[in-house]
Amino acid sequence: MNTGAKPAVRNQVEAARALYALGRYQEALDALTSPGENAAEFYTMRGLCQHALQHWEEAAEAFQKVLEVDLHRIHARVALGACLLHMNRPEEALVHFDRCAWSQASDRALFGKAVALQRLGRYRDAEATYLRVLASDPKNEEALSNLIALYAETHDLEKLRRCASQLLEIVPDSLTALQGLAAATLEGREYESAFRYCSRIVERSPQCVEAWHNLRLASGRVESTLRASAAASKSTAGRK
Numbered sequence: 001m002n003t004g005a006k007p008a009v010r011n012q013v014e015a016a017r018a019l020y021a022l023g024r025y026q027e028a029l030d031a032l033t034s035p036g037e038n039a040a041e042f043y044t045m046r047g048l049c050q051h052a053l054q055h056w057e058e059a060a061e062a063f064q065k066v067l068e069v070d071l072h073r074i075h076a077r078v079a080l081g082a083c084l085l086h087m088n089r090p091e092e093a094l095v096h097f098d099r100c101a102w103s104q105a106s107d108r109a110l111f112g113k114a115v116a117l118q119r120l121g122r123y124r125d126a127e128a129t130y131l132r133v134l135a136s137d138p139k140n141e142e143a144l145s146n147l148i149a150l151y152a153e154t155h156d157l158e159k160l161r162r163c164a165s166q167l168l169e170i171v172p173d174s175l176t177a178l179q180g181l182a183a184a185t186l187e188g189r190e191y192e193s194a195f196r197y198c199s200r201i202v203e204r205s206p207q208c209v210e211a212w213h214n215l216r217l218a219s220g221r222v223e224s225t226l227r228a229s230a231a232a233s234k235s236t237a238g239r240k
Contacts, residue, residue: 013041015031016045019031028045039065043062043069046062047062047080063083081094093112126150127150130147148180175204182201182211186214191225192218195218195222
């Protein structure tokens with residue numbers, strides 16, 4: 001019996017892996033019926049399928065079982081941390097990311113750690129961790145996008161502008177970057193620039209109510225400034 005179990009389980013995992021590669025996640029999951037002696041690979045594959053289906057609790061359980069079999073499965077630990085973030089359990093996720101921050105999966109672990117710190121309101125630590133991610137991958141769009149949200153929340157306009165501009169250089173039509181620049185220029189009372197950014201946002205996302213509101217606000221302030229300038233010029237000319 002045992003001699004036939006290994007090939008049977010291995011075939012399950014291989015079949016599931018092939019279905020997973022085709023994006024047929026539920027079928028891949030259904031193909032995995034018994035862990036047998038190859039439990040680590042079996043539960044890793046189950047975790048991946050559940051993750052792809054956004055079944056976060058089931059995926060977390062599967063990755064936890066992988067670690068029960070082999071504590072050194074770093075990718076499973078990072079994946080478990082990601083599931084815990086989706087389950088709004090950042091403190092637990094942080095523990096797992098910290099345990100593999102210097103591993104072969106360090107970039108993913110560092111990013112996960114930064115997200116967990118940001119969720120916990122530890123903004124300085126989160127910023128420092130995102131910057132470590134960007135040091136090794138300057139074009140990491142997720143890290144830049146999350147930093148934009150962080151700087152907007154902490155009202156650090158200089159860093160918000162710089163980070164949003166960096167993302168816009170990488171992704172010229174990035175809504176996140178445009179929204180960051182719009183927020184920075186509105187708060188800095190740079191209404192002409194805000195008008196330009198808000199115009200681009202409504203072109204890209206015409207259903208965005210906030211963008212339309214900000215566009216009207218910026219437009220009104222620009223028109224008010226122009227009228228005041230015209231009135232001042234007329235008054236000056238009259239005195240001559």
